[in-house]
Amino acid sequence: MHVHFLDPYRPRPSLIHALDPRVKLALALAFILAVALTPIAAWPVYVLLAALLLSVVLLSELGVGHVLKRSALALPFVLAAIPILVTAPGATLWEATLAGLSLRLTDAGLARFGSIVLKSWLSVQMAIVLAASTTFPQLLLAMRALRVPRLLVAIFGLMWRYLFVLVDEALRLLRARAARSAAPTRPIAGARPGGSVAWRARVAGGMAGNLLIRSFDRGERIYAAMAARGYDGEIRAFPMPPIPAGQRLALIGGLVLLALLVGLGHLL
């Protein structure tokens, strides 16, 4: 019994999948940075950025639907931007009084809100394409190559590895519980199977506690096994081969394009 649904990677024979992970990571981060640096309400630039994103999605052969579906993940974060609608100073579009509190929807507030929603949505989609087209080990290697602190990369790596072990463990506990969740073999007057809600909550609490203790124990054992093989706080890996010349050009081209888009946004 294993979990597969957690892994966002989707193998496809696409150009994007074949790109060097360092190039992909750098370009994806640059895209997100460019989106963040584009000024508020630079709508034409947003359209250009979205077009760029769409072409990457199409090239990756992941399917526009798949990426859009996953991007719904960003929706809850949009809630945090809602107060901007009524707090930004500007010309009033609509006014309402709610429990003695007067709310003024302003044009500036609306523009800011729309920009933030669009920007976060574009960024999330690029991150989704990156995660779906690059395996996690490749991403880790790319992070190291781009000088992300090694300890951080090691923590990401171990977290990824043992997240699955932990979820598997939780699934096995649930399976064991299901196996013993039976009906009475002969009818019992006035009793219903399933136990009381309080008892079931206690069982679930016990399972959660068990999982926590086991994770600690497993952590200890893993550390011991790593230390036994000479672990000194740093995971070493072979150096990666140089980035092919063509991909270097793609990287530079992509960075220049993004810089131009941000510049355009500030000129508008």
Next chain:
Amino acid sequence: MDTGPFVQIEHLSFSYGNGHQALRDVSLHIHRGEKVALVGPNGAGKSTLMLHLNGILRPTTGVVRIGGLPVEEKTLGRVRAWVGLVFQDPDDQLFSPTVFDDVAFGPIYQGLPEREVRARVAAALAHVHMAEYAPRVSHHLSVGEKKRIAIATVLAMEPELLALDEPTAGLDPRARRGLITLLCSLPQTMLISTHDLRMVAELLPRTVVMDGGRIVADRPTAEVLADAAFLEAHGLEL
């Protein structure tokens, strides 16, 4: 009570979600009171087959009947009361804070009154010679002790069939001997998946051999164990 085979598996095939086909056209009948060994190399489909006995996994095609009832959503409660499944890793089986809570889980879930739950727990723990362990925290027990308690957790439900997945794996000789003695003393119908062929020879008169998701032999244990060439062909040794 019906008089047909207690376990009736007909043309069972099963594929996991990732496309791996674990069982191919498996048919197996087990009558009440039979003690059957399920042997075969790792990955042969033994555990997958066991998980079909109480509906944790459902057939892709084919039918599993327990006590005459097809295993499906609305019979799960009754089937799980009849089939006591003991997992290979006792840490999976034991999920409650104390030994008592774990053994009591099945009976409480069935809705038995408290007095009967306590009586069942006491009886089940006494059967596996672990009566004084009731208040202990299962996390700190040895593997052998955990295995016994895992068996007690299903004995407390008074099942008709005990399905045990590698009960002697990871035990030292004394704990293994103790466990075999315990299994000998239990009257239930048994299906034991194992690599321990010496235990099979001692305990289980009938042997079913699986390989590559199929049943490749279903014969008296003595015959199977005497056929050295057959055992070797399926990665087994005495």
